[in-house]
């Protein structure tokens with residue numbers, strides 16, 4: 001099909017599907033749901049929604065006017081822009097940057113890159129990504145902010161950038177790179193003047209990094225496939241890497257998700273790599289991104305001896321998991337919850353029904369990978385011991401059908417052909433090789449599923465499919481399908497799912513395309529989309545506030561001429577009922593905008609500016625750039641977004 005016919009076809013089938021769905025569950029969910037914001041009535045409405053969200057059933061509140069109360073800002077195409085742009089009546093300021101003190105023992109960040117690995121272990125890591133605010137006693141002026149540090153920029157991390165000597169990266173550089181990964185836990189407080197700051201000597205302040213000891217729990221713990229020279233029991237693992245987006249639980253823990261772990265390991269034996277699906281199916285190569293294997297043996301997963309205890313071949317099987325962290329217990333050991341499956345996982349987003357039944361939605365962010373959910377066996381109730389609730393449950397993968405329906409396919413050993421005859425020998429084997437199991441079940445390959453957000457009232461599940469330049473390139477797996485309808489999907493789209501009867505544990509759902517990103521005014525068909533309002537490309541971060549505004553964060557190359565009209569990376573807000581999109585924030589040149597959380601009163605928003613390339617936040621044109629957490633508030637003290 002020609003691209004022009006395709007776009008027409010996509011839009012028409014989208015309209016047809018919407019009409020079809022209006023007869024069903026989606027109709028109820030897609031009408032408005034919010035009372036006016038900013039009035040007493042709205043406060044009551046917000047409270048009611050919050051209760052609905054916390055206590056159970058997703059209910060519908062009154063139809064209201066537009067949710068978006070701010071004046072949208074223009075795209076910023078100035079390639080020298082090195083600041084933060086917000087609408088009139090709003091302010092944005094930096095709270096927390098790479099190198100800032102986290103652990104009370106930390107020393108000051110040195111702007112010449114000479115802090116040691118040991119110093120970096122106590123300071124903020126690089127590349128802030130997913131994060132969450134945990135209020136202390138329900139407060140909106142005091143809580144714990146937990147922030148992921150996804151990866152490192154060696155060119156800024158080291159004084160003169162990375163080096164290699166005799167084929168080896170210096171051990172000191174490897175150690176510092178490992179130390180700049182992981183998670184920061186910070187106690188933060190707002191003073192009477194409205195100023196937020198980090199409590200420097202808080203007992204909660206903690207850095208979890210690339211060498212922090214953790215436990216493997218659930219079905220994969222202690223099996224042969226995770227034993228190694230470093231860990232003959234198969235239960236201990238050092239550190240977490242590539243913590244991208246996240247999740248949180250109703251019992252107050254944080255879920256750091258391990259995304260592109262495959263970039264950290266190398267198997268130099270090409271033939272072995274090819275036949276080892278737990279490596280090759282995840283994209284592990286013969287050389288790693290940061291070359292740690294050159295001088296840190298645990299990242300060299302090449303077989304060296306007869307037994308797995310002779311080498312580190314299984315070390316990569318200990319990454320790709322959800323890491324549960326209790327920020328309120330500073331000495332607790334983080335736990336990798338293997339029942340949730342091993343993926344190149346973007347996020348683990350909670351949805352919960354009145355009865356405490358939960359689902360965690362998870363995107364596997366690579367081209368042509370899948371959307372998953374994990375349904376714990378245990379239902380949540382306040383005060384109940386949920387310590388190991390994420391160790392038992394069912395992992396599902398999504399299949400999207402042409403008629404707007406879909407199935408959740410369970411990844412259960414012995415069912416639907418997940419048997420030894422087809423190469424699956426146990427549940428733990430399925431979990432380590434979740435991608436292969438999902439292939440076998442016939443899951444629908446998606447255009448890079450990134451964040452998932454759940455509507456606070458209706459429970460509708462929104463998923464960003466950031467882009468996929470390989471869609472329709474001729475590969476069987478990259479064929480165009482209804483849920484991923486564009487050949488060479490340069491700009492991405494957002495899909496909406498409604499679980500059958502709104503149940504988190506439903507086995508079926510209805511779906512629709514919420515929007516196709518791109519520029520509707522472009523005369524190049526490949527760049528067109530159907531956004532109503534301000535345009536953008538490559539949706540990535542996605543978040544619902546408690547009033548039902550859908551916040552969309554972008555991640556595209558701002559130097560690619562194809563993205564010229566969108567300007568620099570940004571955050572927008574959408575009204576799910578009217579589908580209107582309005583630009584709220586633009587970040588500095590080179591960055592992506594990612595990570596978002598709010599205080600319970602919705603008056604403080606936290607977002608992250610990741611990998612700026614000029615001199616942000618110093619803005620002096622000289623200082624090396626630092627990823628940073630930014631606070632956004634409304635000058636009149638009101639709810640952000642109104």
Ligand code: FEO
Nearest residue numbers: 244259346365450
């Ligand atoms: Fe770390 Fe898929 O973004």
Ligand code: CA
Nearest residue numbers: 244450540541
């Ligand atoms: Ca992302």
Ligand code: CA
Nearest residue numbers: 450466540555
């Ligand atoms: Ca991305």
Ligand code: CA
Nearest residue numbers: 555592594610
């Ligand atoms: Ca990124």
